[in-house]
Amino acid sequence: MMKHSVCVLGGGSFGTALANIMVKNGHQVSQWMRNEEQVEEINLTGLNSRYLPDAPLHRELLATSNLEQAIRDSDTVFVSIPSKSFEQVVQRIEPLLTADKILISTTKGFNPNRFELMSDVLRRNSVTQKIGVLSGPNLAKEIAAGQMTGTVIASANDQVRQRAIELLKSPSFRVYENRDSTGVELAGALKNIYAIVCGLAKALNVGENTMSMIMTRSLAEMSRFAVHFGANPMTFLGLAGMGDLIATCTSPLSRNYRVGFAIGSGQNLDEAIGGIGEVAEGVNTLKMVVDEAKKHGLYMPLAEGLSKLLFEGAKLESLIGSMMTGEQKWDVEFATSEENSNV
Ligand SMILES: NC(=O)C1=CN([C@@H]2O[C@H](COP(=O)(O)OP(=O)(O)OC[C@H]3O[C@@H](n4cnc5c(N)ncnc54)[C@H](OP(=O)(O)O)[C@@H]3O)[C@@H](O)[C@H]2O)C=CC1
Numbered sequence: 001m002m003k004h005s006v007c008v009l010g011g012g013s014f015g016t017a018l019a020n021i022m023v024k025n026g027h028q029v030s031q032w033m034r035n036e037e038q039v040e041e042i043n044l045t046g047l048n049s050r051y052l053p054d055a056p057l058h059r060e061l062l063a064t065s066n067l068e069q070a071i072r073d074s075d076t077v078f079v080s081i082p083s084k085s086f087e088q089v090v091q092r093i094e095p096l097l098t099a100d101k102i103l104i105s106t107t108k109g110f111n112p113n114r115f116e117l118m119s120d121v122l123r124r125n126s127v128t129q130k131i132g133v134l135s136g137p138n139l140a141k142e143i144a145a146g147q148m149t150g151t152v153i154a155s156a157n158d159q160v161r162q163r164a165i166e167l168l169k170s171p172s173f174r175v176y177e178n179r180d181s182t183g184v185e186l187a188g189a190l191k192n193i194y195a196i197v198c199g200l201a202k203a204l205n206v207g208e209n210t211m212s213m214i215m216t217r218s219l220a221e222m223s224r225f226a227v228h229f230g231a232n233p234m235t236f237l238g239l240a241g242m243g244d245l246i247a248t249c250t251s252p253l254s255r256n257y258r259v260g261f262a263i264g265s266g267q268n269l270d271e272a273i274g275g276i277g278e279v280a281e282g283v284n285t286l287k288m289v290v291d292e293a294k295k296h297g298l299y300m301p302l303a304e305g306l307s308k309l310l311f312e313g314a315k316l317e318s319l320i321g322s323m324m325t326g327e328q329k330w331d332v333e334f335a336t337s338e339e340n341s342n343v
């Protein structure tokens with residue numbers, strides 16, 4: 001197997017978990033972060049105590065604050081920076097990128113300044129068009145603990161998909177391919193909205209019928225939105241769609257779920273976000289998606305109800321009302337033609 005030189009941008013929980021897999025796989029990995037103390041801690045103790053405290057890291061993982069060298073030395077760059085700062089960091093590396101480098105985004109969110117995904121930010125800011133996105137049910141703490149996990153590498157470029165598999169495939173980490181990059185990336189970003197809804201519902205002690213209805217109707221909303229922007233609806237049946245929705249809507253390890261749970265337990269949005277201390281992408285995603293859905297006339301009752309609750313001071317009943325009194329039509333919108341009828 002060929003040994004690659006990889007750079008992971010970001011010292012958070014997901015970047016660290018991925019960097020650790022790749023170094024264990026025998027690749028040369030540098031992980032760039034801006035915090036010098038964190039660099040020193042990882043290099044001296046093999047621990048990232050702020051973001052991934054329970055995971056001993058491979059001794060050959062090299063943490064660095066030297067962005068220029070990390071990029072120059074690498075053939076593949078993973079960008080694991082929250083969406084809010086993603087473009088700012090990508091602009092710093094732009095002069096160092098060459099057409100042969102592969103760029104992979106792991107960030108599940110939208111650019112807060114304009115309606116675009118992280119792969120669009122990469123495409124706009126780099127000479128290389130070898131771009132991919134990694135998404136799936138990938139709670140970083142479980143990956144770091146060696147729990148069996150599956151992910152999806154999405155790209156129209158075969159070399160990008162093969163590179164991600166070579167770097168990341170391991171006995172506990174499976175990497176599936178998808179050419180529908182738009183669908184995979186939208187699935188990862190959108191599910192964060194519904195993880196907030198599910199955390200909220202759980203705090204209210206709703207039953208399993210209710211949880212199942214919320215999650216399934218979430219999938220309907222997500223795929224309706226994504227198909228409008230060019231995604232393949234079938235992508236939503238895979239790990240990046242249904243898979244990630246299940247993981248994030250049911251696990252207290254999800255920061256978005258925890259924001260919802262805190263709000264359902266009586267905290268306001270600022271308190272809920274403050275209590276997490278890490279990124280919860282769903283809050284910005286909700287704003288962007290509800291605006292876009294309005295512009296395009298897309299029916300998104302759960303997202304709209306949550307937006308009214310979080311940003312307009314509406315009562316919880318309005319979210320419940322959105323779900324229970326809205327339009328009821330097809331269960332599966334992509335299977336409504338008469339051809340699908342078998343009676
Ligand atoms: N954690 C998870 O389970 C998963 C996360 N993801 C996605 O991965 C992305 C990254 O998240 P995650 O690792 O969890 O995030 P964390 O909140 O754990 O960490 C964020 C990291 O980004 C760094 N950062 C933020 N802004 C800047 C900046 N301007 N310049 C340099 N570094 C910056 C932070 O540095 P500092 O500490 O100095 O602020 C920190 O190292 C998210 O979009 C998330 O959706 C995807 C799958 C799973």
Ligand SMILES: O=C(CO)COP(=O)(O)O
Pocket residue numbers: 108136137138139140192195244247248253254255256257279280281
């Ligand atoms: O995307 C994730 C798991 O797949 C992580 O979710 P949170 O960002 O909500 O923690």
